[in-house]
Amino acid sequence: MAGVLHTLVEPGFFSDSAVQLALVVGGVVALVAAAVGVFTVLRGQAFAGDALGHMGAAGGSSAYLIGLAPLWGFVAVALAAAGLMEMVGIQRARGRDLATGIVLGAGLGLAALFLYLDTTHSGTAGATGTILVGSIFTLDPAILPAALALGAIALIIVIALFRPLLLSSISPELAVARGIPVRAVGILYLIAMAVAVALCAVTIGAILSTALLIGPGAAALALTNRPGRAVALAGVIGLAATWLGVLLAYDSYYWPPLHHGWPVSFFVVALVLIAYLGARAGGRRRVGG
Amino acid sequence: MFSAFMVNAWIVATIVAVVGGAVGFFVVLRGSAFVAHAVPNGSFAGAAAAALVGISTLVGLGVFALGGALGIGLLGRRGRPEVATALTLVFMLALGALFLGFTTEYGPEIYSLLFGEVLGVSSAALAPTAGLAAATLAGLALLYRPLLFSSVLPESGRARGVSAFGIELCFLMVVAAATTVTVPVVGTALIFSLMIGPAAGARAFTARPHLALALSMAFALVTVWAAIALSYESGWPVGFFVGAGSAAAYVCGRGWTLARRRV
Amino acid sequence: MTDGTLTAAEPREATLSAEAVTVRLGGRSILDEVSFTIGRGEFTGLIGANGAGKTTLLRVILGLQAPTAGRIRLGGPGHARGGIGYVPQKFLLEQDMPLRGRDLVGLGLDGHRLGFALPSRRRAALVEEMLEAVGAGRFADARVGRLSGGEQQRILIAHALISRPRLLLLDEPLANLDLPSAQEVVRVLSRVSREQQIAILISAHEMNPLLPVMDRVVYLAGGRAATGTVEEVVRSEVLTRLYGHHVDVLRVHGRVIVVAGTGQDEHPAAEEAGAGGVEIV
Numbered sequence: 001m002a003g004v005l006h007t008l009v010e011p012g013f014f015s016d017s018a019v020q021l022a023l024v025v026g027g028v029v030a031l032v033a034a035a036v037g038v039f040t041v042l043r044g045q046a047f048a049g050d051a052l053g054h055m056g057a058a059g060g061s062s063a064y065l066i067g068l069a070p071l072w073g074f075v076a077v078a079l080a081a082a083g084l085m086e087m088v089g090i091q092r093a094r095g096r097d098l099a100t101g102i103v104l105g106a107g108l109g110l111a112a113l114f115l116y117l118d119t120t121h122s123g124t125a126g127a128t129g130t131i132l133v134g135s136i137f138t139l140d141p142a143i144l145p146a147a148l149a150l151g152a153i154a155l156i157i158v159i160a161l162f163r164p165l166l167l168s169s170i171s172p173e174l175a176v177a178r179g180i181p182v183r184a185v186g187i188l189y190l191i192a193m194a195v196a197v198a199l200c201a202v203t204i205g206a207i208l209s210t211a212l213l214i215g216p217g218a219a220a221l222a223l224t225n226r227p228g229r230a231v232a233l234a235g236v237i238g239l240a241a242t243w244l245g246v247l248l249a250y251d252s253y254y255w256p257p258l259h260h261g262w263p264v265s266f267f268v269v270a271l272v273l274i275a276y277l278g279a280r281a282g283g284r285r286r287v288g289g
Numbered sequence: 290m291f292s293a294f295m296v297n298a299w300i301v302a303t304i305v306a307v308v309g310g311a312v313g314f315f316v317v318l319r320g321s322a323f324v325a326h327a328v329p330n331g332s333f334a335g336a337a338a339a340a341l342v343g344i345s346t347l348v349g350l351g352v353f354a355l356g357g358a359l360g361i362g363l364l365g366r367r368g369r370p371e372v373a374t375a376l377t378l379v380f381m382l383a384l385g386a387l388f389l390g391f392t393t394e395y396g397p398e399i400y401s402l403l404f405g406e407v408l409g410v411s412s413a414a415l416a417p418t419a420g421l422a423a424a425t426l427a428g429l430a431l432l433y434r435p436l437l438f439s440s441v442l443p444e445s446g447r448a449r450g451v452s453a454f455g456i457e458l459c460f461l462m463v464v465a466a467a468t469t470v471t472v473p474v475v476g477t478a479l480i481f482s483l484m485i486g487p488a489a490g491a492r493a494f495t496a497r498p499h500l501a502l503a504l505s506m507a508f509a510l511v512t513v514w515a516a517i518a519l520s521y522e523s524g525w526p527v528g529f530f531v532g533a534g535s536a537a538a539y540v541c542g543r544g545w546t547l548a549r550r551r552v
Numbered sequence: 553m554t555d556g557t558l559t560a561a562e563p564r565e566a567t568l569s570a571e572a573v574t575v576r577l578g579g580r581s582i583l584d585e586v587s588f589t590i591g592r593g594e595f596t597g598l599i600g601a602n603g604a605g606k607t608t609l610l611r612v613i614l615g616l617q618a619p620t621a622g623r624i625r626l627g628g629p630g631h632a633r634g635g636i637g638y639v640p641q642k643f644l645l646e647q648d649m650p651l652r653g654r655d656l657v658g659l660g661l662d663g664h665r666l667g668f669a670l671p672s673r674r675r676a677a678l679v680e681e682m683l684e685a686v687g688a689g690r691f692a693d694a695r696v697g698r699l700s701g702g703e704q705q706r707i708l709i710a711h712a713l714i715s716r717p718r719l720l721l722l723d724e725p726l727a728n729l730d731l732p733s734a735q736e737v738v739r740v741l742s743r744v745s746r747e748q749q750i751a752i753l754i755s756a757h758e759m760n761p762l763l764p765v766m767d768r769v770v771y772l773a774g775g776r777a778a779t780g781t782v783e784e785v786v787r788s789e790v791l792t793r794l795y796g797h798h799v800d801v802l803r804v805h806g807r808v809i810v811v812a813g814t815g816q817d818e819h820p821a822a823e824e825a826g827a828g829g830v831e832i833v
Contacts, residue, residue, distance in 0.1 A: 449715075
């Protein structure tokens with residue numbers, strides 16, 4: 001038994017302080033993303049979530065280059081992008097996706113420009129890597145209180161607005177008829193999503209943040225119809241994928257290529273995808289086709 | 290910028306614009322902006338893998354673009370298509386991150402792959418690129434009617450024997466092919482905007498589908514030519530100008546629509 | 553168990569013949585031995601509340617859903633031309649879509665074929681003729697997504713008719729239209745049906761707009777059907793037997809109102825009487 005445990009968990013895992021921080025921050029982020037993400041799936045806003053992640057990448061690199069923690073860059077740009085999308089966007093899904101795409105294109109174009117100007121002016125190219133795929137093992141412990149605070153904000157929005165958010169996500173017309181301020185709820189939700197995406201960007205990278213946002217939520221929704229249960233289930237899936245991802249990434253240090261290690265984000269995304277595929281297969285069998 | 294060695298770049302730019310504008314007409318019609326964003330970004334992993342293994346980038350791009358497109362199509366058949374798109378995209382990006390992690394000497398090439406390069410297509414790659422572009426356009430021409438029909442009225446199409454799923458798969462493959470042709474010049478991050486901005490702008494100016502398709506290609510041509518010229522002069526990335534030009538085309542279209550409504 | 557057909561067209565000449573069509577999905581019986589015939593050029597209303605099985609029956613006829621038992625037969629002598637034209641219930645024509653009504657009707661002619669449509673005067677004339685037939689000539693060149701619900705409906709009818717079908721199926725075309733638009737659509741359908749001898753099967757949950765033009769009715773409730781003329785089918789005794797509980801049929805000023813009795817019913821038969829209660833016009 002001890003032998004099995006030893007092969008699964010390479011030595012020093014639980015005592016490594018970087019790992020401990022990764023598990024705590026990763027865990028918090030996973031739970032927040034799962035809660036917010038269930039609604040992202042229900043509202044059909046996966047593209048918007050993805051776009052926020054990509055735009056956040058631009059913000060993260062800018063922040064890094066002026067010496068701030070990337071988290072603030074992610075948050076600032078994600079919020080701005082969310083606001084812009086809300087302004088430009090139209091109610092119907094198609095118009096919104098088109099507007100999202102245009103804003104994303106403009107934003108990424110700017111990111112390309114900034115990266116170019118900075119590499120030619122200051123020659124810092126390595127930062128892009130951590131911005132894009134996250135830096136969960138090299139987090140600054142000072143980030144923890146900020147991450148917790150931001151996570152709390154996102155969670156509070158989702159929990160406080162749970163029922164109006166649910167109704168306006170599933171049937172906006174019905175929500176309007178009940179007197180729910182659908183637009184205001186939508187804006188608050190975009191804020192929660194921007195914050196959640198920014199948090200994910202820190203742990204698994206901006207461009208991969210979508211996986212943690214919608215993967216667990218989509219998997220949970222394939223398994224249950226009850227939204228409360230879906231949120232809980234998504235939290236469990238996201239948490240498991242993140243922690244297991246951290247473990248595997250730590251172990252991979254001993255895999256080929258030796259002493260190099262595979263990125264955590266790769267494992268988390270792969271695990272989330274497996275969970276989603278499994279949930280779909282399992283869900284279908286339960287319903288009986 | 291019109292010297293001999295740039296002729297290649299102008300030819301390729303024209304090819305890229307025509308393909309991007311034509312495919313873009315259908316991307317906007319079908320509301321597939323997310324797919325147009327996902328397939329090229331996913332193909333990035335293919336280019337990274339190709340560099341690792343030592344084969345042509347074009348092949349890597351093509352294989353992963355096709356794989357991603359088919360993955361999106363098959364996964365999205367039941368359940369939510371946009372979740373399928375998002376997860377396929379992100380998984381391929383994660384693969385790309387993994388492959389990139391294995392190669393350390395890659396800096397400027399990553400940048401070109403992401404954001405485009407004026408001389409992105411070498412003389413050696415010109416013939417296969419042109420060939421693939423011709424095949425893509427021929428495919429679009431062949432699919433024109435059923436694609437239009439199924440995109441606008443999928444239920445009626447199904448009743449007339451046009452399978453909505455079959456059309457979706459064909460369309461995804463066209464997007465994959467267009468990706469392979471256009472990414473080396475515009476970059477994976479921003480090619481999608483070439484496939485939505487010009488088409489979205491064009492449709493504001495005419496209600497006739499043939500004209501909207503032609504106008505979409507025309508707007509794309511202006512965008513890409515300007516991008517090549519400006520990138521050549523300033524050194525700024527091609528992708529930036531494409532993103533900006535596409536946004537401009539979209540804004541023009543919206544502006545025109547609003548202006549006409551007030552009249 | 554079904555009330556069966558009270559009067560029927562000769563099966564041999566029938567444009568469409570449904571024979572004991574049964575559909576069972578997931579343990580539920582959606583259609584239970586539904587039989588009826590539609591004769592050439594006949595205008596038939598498929599009436600039933602939401603969830604009664606109308607769309608399923610239409611899908612079976614179109615070949616999009618395989619019946620668990622029974623079958624659909626099309627044809628008869630002199631019916632060499634045309635298949636089934638279809639106007640779906642749900643369609644989204646985006647406001648900004650670059651497509652004119654004229655283009656949409658053209659797609660009805662050859663949209664299923666590969667390649668481009670070569671410009672031809674014959675094709676253009678055919679399209680124009682069809683547009684005039686449904687009274688859509690006026691707005692044929694406008695963006696189809698900007699038309700009103702009734703105008704879009706007429707374009708779709710022209711789109712379905714241009715392929716010269718022998719039978720035109722419409723799935724709840726009147727559901728989201730105001731009364732004048734609904735009446736206009738019914739007038740157009742009736743005229744086209746008579747002029748071109750095209751049989752029409754139109755599903756609806758409210759039968760009053762169709763009363764002036766219906767030749768026959770297929771009344772669905774709980775998966776079972778009663779078929780015949782309106783006088784034969786829409787009667788208290790017949791519908792009571794069909795629903796399995798007491799139903800009253802009132803005729804007030806030329807309108808028919810079906811009122812379900814109290815009891816364990818979820819039948820929105822009360823829907824036909826307007827929201828909650830009987831409406832006397």
